Amino acid sequence: MAKEYPTKISARDFSVFYGPKQALFDISLQIPQNRVTAFIGPSGCGKSTFLRSINRMNDLIDGATGQGALTVDGIDVYDKSVNVSVLRRKIGMVFQKSIPFPKSIYENITYGLTLLEKVSRSELDHIVEQSLRRAALWDEVKDRLHHSAMGLSGGQQQRLCIARAVAVNPEILLMDEPCSALDPISTGKVEELITELKDTYTIVLVTHNMQQAARVSDYTGFFLMGRLIEFDRTRTLFTSPAKKETEDYITGRFG
Amino acid sequence: MKHTFTQDLGISKRLLGFVAVATAATAAVAVLGILLGMFGQFLAEGGPSITWDFITDFPRNSNTEGGIFPALAGTTFLVLLMTLMGVPVGTATAIYLTEFARQDSRFARSVRFAVNTLAGVPSIVFGLFGVGFFVQFVGVGIDAATGSVAFGDGSLLWSSATLAVLTLPVVIVSVEEALRAVPRELREASLALGATRWQTITKVVVPNATSGILTGSILAVGRGAGEVAAILFVGVTYSSEVLPSAVTDKFMHLGYHLYVLATQSPDVEATMPLQYATTIVLLALTFLLNFTAIFVRSRLSTR
Numbered sequence: 001m002a003k004e005y006p007t008k009i010s011a012r013d014f015s016v017f018y019g020p021k022q023a024l025f026d027i028s029l030q031i032p033q034n035r036v037t038a039f040i041g042p043s044g045c046g047k048s049t050f051l052r053s054i055n056r057m058n059d060l061i062d063g064a065t066g067q068g069a070l071t072v073d074g075i076d077v078y079d080k081s082v083n084v085s086v087l088r089r090k091i092g093m094v095f096q097k098s099i100p101f102p103k104s105i106y107e108n109i110t111y112g113l114t115l116l117e118k119v120s121r122s123e124l125d126h127i128v129e130q131s132l133r134r135a136a137l138w139d140e141v142k143d144r145l146h147h148s149a150m151g152l153s154g155g156q157q158q159r160l161c162i163a164r165a166v167a168v169n170p171e172i173l174l175m176d177e178p179c180s181a182l183d184p185i186s187t188g189k190v191e192e193l194i195t196e197l198k199d200t201y202t203i204v205l206v207t208h209n210m211q212q213a214a215r216v217s218d219y220t221g222f223f224l225m226g227r228l229i230e231f232d233r234t235r236t237l238f239t240s241p242a243k244k245e246t247e248d249y250i251t252g253r254f255g
Numbered sequence: 256m257k258h259t260f261t262q263d264l265g266i267s268k269r270l271l272g273f274v275a276v277a278t279a280a281t282a283a284v285a286v287l288g289i290l291l292g293m294f295g296q297f298l299a300e301g302g303p304s305i306t307w308d309f310i311t312d313f314p315r316n317s318n319t320e321g322g323i324f325p326a327l328a329g330t331t332f333l334v335l336l337m338t339l340m341g342v343p344v345g346t347a348t349a350i351y352l353t354e355f356a357r358q359d360s361r362f363a364r365s366v367r368f369a370v371n372t373l374a375g376v377p378s379i380v381f382g383l384f385g386v387g388f389f390v391q392f393v394g395v396g397i398d399a400a401t402g403s404v405a406f407g408d409g410s411l412l413w414s415s416a417t418l419a420v421l422t423l424p425v426v427i428v429s430v431e432e433a434l435r436a437v438p439r440e441l442r443e444a445s446l447a448l449g450a451t452r453w454q455t456i457t458k459v460v461v462p463n464a465t466s467g468i469l470t471g472s473i474l475a476v477g478r479g480a481g482e483v484a485a486i487l488f489v490g491v492t493y494s495s496e497v498l499p500s501a502v503t504d505k506f507m508h509l510g511y512h513l514y515v516l517a518t519q520s521p522d523v524e525a526t527m528p529l530q531y532a533t534t535i536v537l538l539a540l541t542f543l544l545n546f547t548a549i550f551v552r553s554r555l556s557t558r
Contacts, residue, residue, distance in 0.1 A: 057443060062357050089449035099440040101459060111458070112448035161444070168448055 005032035008172065008202040009054060014068035016049050016058065022226065023049045026068065029221060029231045036194060036203045038217035038234065040210055041249070045223040047206045051174050053077075054204065055091040056084050072172065089116075092165030092201075096177040098158040100149035105132075105141050108149045108160055112168040127167055134200075135163035136193055155186025162193065166201070173197065175205045179212065191216050210250055214238050222246045297538070301531025309532055314494055314512075323533055325495050329506035330540070332499060333415055333486070334476045341419030341479075342472045345426025352427070353434040354456055374424035378485040385417030385489040405503040409490030412502040417489050418482060422475035429474060433467020434460060470548045477544035481537060483510035493519065509537045 009031040016024040024046045031037045039047035049058065056077060058064045066078050077087055089112070100108050109128045113119050119127075128145065132138040137159045141152070149160055158178060165173060175194070179187040194203060194216050207213050213220050214234060221231040222245070230237060230246045241247045312322030348366065356363035390413050394406035406412075437460050445455040461468070483491075492505040493515055499506045513533045516526045 055447060057447060060443070060446065062359070085449045085451055088447055093443075093447035095440055095443060095447075097438075097440050099438055099444065101441065101444070102463060111445070112450070115448065115450050115454055164444070164448065 005035055007031065008033040008072065009204070010069075010071045010074075011050075012069040014050075014053070014066065014070045016046075016053055017063075017065050017067070018061065019063040024053075025227045027228045029228060031202065031204060032219065033202050034198055034200075035218040036198050036205060036216055037219040037221065038205045038207055038213035039221045039223055040207060040213050041223035041229075043208075046226040047221075047223040048176055049226075050223070050228075051176055051204060051206050054172070054174060055088050055093055057093065059084065085115075089168050090170055091172040091174060092168065092170035093174045094158070094161050094165055094176065094178045096180050098154070098161040098178075098181070100152070100157050100160050100164070102148065102150055104146045105149045105152070105160065106145040108164050109167045112164065131163040131167040132160075134166050134197070135159045136189060136196075137163055153186075155182050155189060158182060158186065158190060159193065162190070162197075166197070171202060173201045173203045175203065177206055177208060180208060187212075210238075222249060224249070297531050297535050301528055301533075301535050304528040304532035305535060309529075310536070313496065323509065323512060323529075323536065325498055326507040326509045326512040326533070327536065328498050329411070329491075329495075330480055330509045332411055332506060333418065333508060334480050336411060336415035336502065337418040337422065337479050338472055338476055340416055341422050341475060342426055342468075344419070345423050345471070345475070346430050346468055348423075349427050349430035349434060350456060350461070353431055354452065354460065370424050370427050373420075374428075378421060378482055379487070381417055381421045381485040382487050382489060384420070385413055385485065389413040389416050390489060405501075408503075409488065409505065410503045411490055411499050411506045414486040414490040414506070415502075417485050418479040421482065421485050422479045425475045425478055426471045429471030430464070430468050433464040433471065436467065437463045466551050466554060470552045473544050473548040473551065477541050477548065480544065481510055481541050483508070483514060486511070509533060509540070513537065 007030040011027045011029050014024065014027045015022060027046075027050060039051065041047050052058045053066055053070060054072065054077065058066070070077050072087075072091065075082070101111060103111070106128055109131050110119075110124050113124065113127060129138060129142075132141060137156060140156060141160075144151075149157065152160060158181075162173075162178075179190050182190065191212065194205065197203060198218075205213070205217060217234045219232065220234040220237045222229045222237065222241075222243075224245055230241060230243045232242070237246065238250055241250065309322045310327065311324050313324055314326075315321035348370075352363060352366060356366075386409070390407065390409055394408065394410075394413060398404055398407040441459050441463065442455055445459045446452070450458065486508065490505050491508045491511045495505070495507050513530060516530045516533065517523065520526045
């Protein structure tokens with residue numbers, strides 16, 4: 001695999017257990033910086049588990065443990081010295097079900113910013129505008145920043161969640177099926193956004209939609225039953241997969 | 256066998272269906288009837304006695320005349336103080352159980368078991384506990400340590416504390432329910448932005464559960480307001496010329512007043528209208544609190 005971009009996230013023999021049940025088996029891969037990396041695979045294959053291991057959201061599940069090495073910028077995220085709050089600020093996350101906080105649009109964006117320190121009003125104003133512009137939402141909401149975010153459409157809410165995530169200035173964006181609840185037009189907007197955002201962020205995307213992976217990602221990993229079957233440039237993986245399982249999946253023979 | 260949609264089920268099956276429906280409907284009508292009959296009787300017997308003076312006057316002539324103002328005031332003070340003591344503890348317990356404890360841990364299961372057991376304990380037992388623990392142990396202890404004499408006897412303070420313990424299960428269960436109703440996605444979104452668990456609880460979880468916490472408090476108040484047995488030995492008084500001026504004072508209470516009117520009066524027959532009127536006030540207070548709870552809850556679920 002040729003690599004012209006430096007590695008941002010790296011896993012070596014990384015496994016995850018939920019109690020006695022093993023969910024991920026010896027995952028090894030290197031995710032390049034400022035690219036879009038997609039994970040595909042059938043439901044329950046472990047792609048979301050891997051994604052949620054990167055910012056340690058799996059810590060929230062009773063009995064979940066990781067094994068092996070998972071590093072971001074060369075630092076093991078499961079090291080004892082790692083402050084999870086700081087780690088998660090560096091690694092933004094966008095969820096499948098985009099639920100804004102039941103607060104105003106403005107407060108949704110500033111939520112993450114004001115957790116650590118006091119930020120001046122003018123700086124907040126600036127970051128709110130910048131984040132909303134980056135999420136391609138500014139023009140639609142600039143006149144109602146102080147209205148409830150619950151009044152936005154589903155697609156707008158998802159872009160608000162992206163704006164909320166980029167507001168804290170992360171380096172990585174993890175996206176867990178960000179379009180699965182959206183209509184095709186909203187999906188198109190989010191996909192466009194992903195392509196624009198990769199100049200600034202390293203993006204890791206979990207998707208059920210193979211066409212989406214093919215459209216927006218530079219690299220793709222195929223997960224099956226907790227194992228990473230194949231990881232390659234997206235074009236290579238979709239046009240000449242090395243493994244039989246990959247070929248079966250992308251040609252629609254199962255999953 | 257040939258199937259038709261007009262096939263007769265037979266007389267026995269049709270009869271069974273009719274009897275079942277009739278029985279269920281009769282039971283439902285009976286319940287409604289009992290309730291309406293009760294209200295009707297209360298209103299007919301006590302309604303004329305409910306006057307402005309009845310609400311705002313002190314009782315006179317060994318409770319056979321006059322009003323129920325000190326009992327109404329005492330009940331109000333009691334439930335307010337009870338809420339101040341019980342709701343914070345109950346809320347904190349519920350937050351611990353839902354947000355921090357491992358759900359299968361021995362400790363969490365023990366606390367849940369304790370809550371369920373508390374909910375089933377007869378209220379008179381709480382009353383005895385109130386005397387034994389709050390008055391005899393805590394109160395006498397405070398008096399011994401400070402040289403005062405105010406705490407070692409039944410009072411508004413210890414009655415409120417006893418009721419707070421009694422209503423704790425109601426608060427814990429309803430607050431837990433409210434906290435669990437906060438979508439997981441909101442918690443995760445907050446944590447993913449770098450919020451600590453505690454920040455997530457104070458900034459996202461509790462604000463989103465406010466209505467539920469409020470509902471729990473009101474239900475607890477409703478339960479506490481009508482409770483008599485638990486405060487019987489812990490500071491409620493037969494009659495009083497003055498309102499309590501300190502938490503260590505004794506107080507009058509609507510429910511207990513009713514008991515006094517019905518059993519301890521020199522002329523029980525003469526106080527009948529007052530008994531019914533007191534009942535109406537007590538019921539009105541309890542219903543008001545319950546309806547507030549229902550209203551708050553419906554607001555919560557439609558938001």
